Amino acid sequence: MPDSLRLAPLVPADLLQFHMLTAFPPHNVNRDEDGRPKTCLLGGSLRGRISSQAKKRALRFAPHFPKTQRATRTREAGILAFRRLSAAGIDDALAAWAALAVNMAVGGGTAVPTLAEAETLLGGTKKGKGRKAVEPADDEGAPKPRDEIERSLRSEQGLVVSTRELARLDDALESLIAAWQQNANGFASTLAGWVRTVCKEKLLTRADHDLDTALFGRMVAADPAFTVEAACAVSHAFTTHSFVTEGDYFSAGEELNELGGTGAAITSYAFFGGGVYYQHAVLDRAHLRQTLADGRSAEEAERLVVDAMDHFLTGLLFAQPKGKRNSHASDVAASYVLVTRGGDPALNLGLAFLDPVTPTAGQDLMQASIARLTAFHEAARAAYGLTNALCAFNAYPAARAGNAPQAPEVWTVEALHRFVLEAAGQEVLA
Structure with missing residues (x-):
């Protein structure tokens, strides 16, 4: 073969890849703007879909994920600052100026704000180095209502602020409040210097990231210097088979019934669907280690890597979006998870279901989906020469063979965790 036609060698990788099959009963865990379960077209067939964003949010807010390691998605850091400073007695114009600076300091802009901009946000005609907002009058130059002021203090885009960065913001606000209490007359000058400094140095960090930001x-x-590349990737989940959205007409009887009628107090429609979903996820362990190593000792960083891998796996198994949960009690766990570990390139196996699964006699949808996924994966391994270590977690009794699992299949979460965490060189769940 001519050298020009030879494939370039693959860059060594260090990936955990997850291929999950999860059966949802009637549910609407992730709905569109019309209140219907999300869908997509694949292979010319309509499928149910659960967005990757919904899955990742569920993972971040799962009970096992530590709150101390969860970053905050927000447009309201400036509002938080404004309320804290204003409640401490600082003039609203100065508090708004500080709030605008906070927005920039956590990544919400590139221009250093001025006191004049803060005055404009408050409205009114009075000029000066600061004044209290008052109730709006009928004249044209009246100050704005407080809720309108606060809405104008939101950052234009949503920001991701880590736990450590929120703590830095809290410390900064406390220092401003202390400066106000010590010298209210000279505070405007103090604040001017603080605004310049915080907008230059930022409240963001380039190291010591929490698990949320690292993952x-x-x-x-x-x-962009404060951008953090994600160590994981999560696909949209979709049904392995054709999907139908069903409508549910419901009513609630009139329970006071003062008029003695037979009508209902509430009538409406709700929508739902059900089926077996395939989802792919990838965790780059090398990248995760690199991100968590910044600003930490090797021992602490490795402990956090293990924690991140453990929380990520547990979330993939058990954390599901909570849409319409009270209407359907649709909490479920993955029934089948095929995991590979090693240097093979990332490979989404969703093409296994390009042709919608239709169970044959003696099979249900989960059994047929498992058979399709495993056969497709075996063919892909042979075609591409893939050599990753393999583990297949099977929690669906109808798809098990024999009285005990045969490698690479395992039947317990403990065994699956052991396979995943072996990569970190840890003796876990022995």
């Missing part, structure tokens, strides 16, 4: 990343368009 799911963040983009800081205003200052």
Whole structure:
């Protein structure tokens, strides 16, 4: 073969890849703007869909995920600052100025705000170095209502602020409040210097990232130096088979019934669907280690890597979006998870279901989906020469063979965790 036609060698990788099959009963865990379950077209067939964003949010807010390691997605850091400073007695114009600076300091802009901009946000005609907002009058130059002021203090785009960065913001606000209490007359000058400094130095960090930011990343368009590339990727989940959205007409009887009628107090429609969903996820362990190593000792970083892998796996198994949960009690866990570990390139196996699954005699949808996924994966391994270590977690008794699992299949979550965490060199769940 001519050298020009030879494939370039693959860049060594260090990936955990997950291929999950999860059966949802009637549900609407992730709905569109019309209140219907989300869908997509694949292979000319309509499928149920659950967005990757919904899955990742469920993972971040799962009970096992530590709150101390969860970043905050927000447009309201400036509002938080404004309320804290204003409640401490600081003039609203100065508090709004500080709030605008906070927005920039957490990644929400590139221009250093001025006191004049803060005055404009408050409205009114009175000029000066600060004044209290008052109730709006009938004249044209009246100050704005407080809720309108606060809405104008939101950042234009949503920002991702880590736990450590929120703590830095809290410390900064406390220092401003202390400066106001010590010298209210000279505070405007003090604040001017603080605004310049915080907008230059930022409240963001380039190291010591929490697990949330390390796993799911963040983009800081205003200052790319603070951008964090995600260590994981999560696909949209879709049904392995054709999907139908069903409508449910419901009513609630009139329970006071003062008029003695037979009508209902509430009538409406709700929508739902059900089926077996395939979802792919990838965790780049090398990248995760690199991100968590910044600003930490090797021992602490490795402990956090293990924690991140453990929380990520547990979330993939058990954390599901909570849409319409009270109407359907649709909490479920993955029934089948095929996991590979090693240097093979990332490979989504969704094409296994390009042709919608139709069970044959003696099979149900989960059994047929498992058979399709495993056969497709075996063919892909042979075709591409893939050599990753393999583990297949099977929690669906109808798809098991024999009285005990045969490698690479395992039947317990403990065994699956052991396979995943072996990569970190940890003796776990022995």
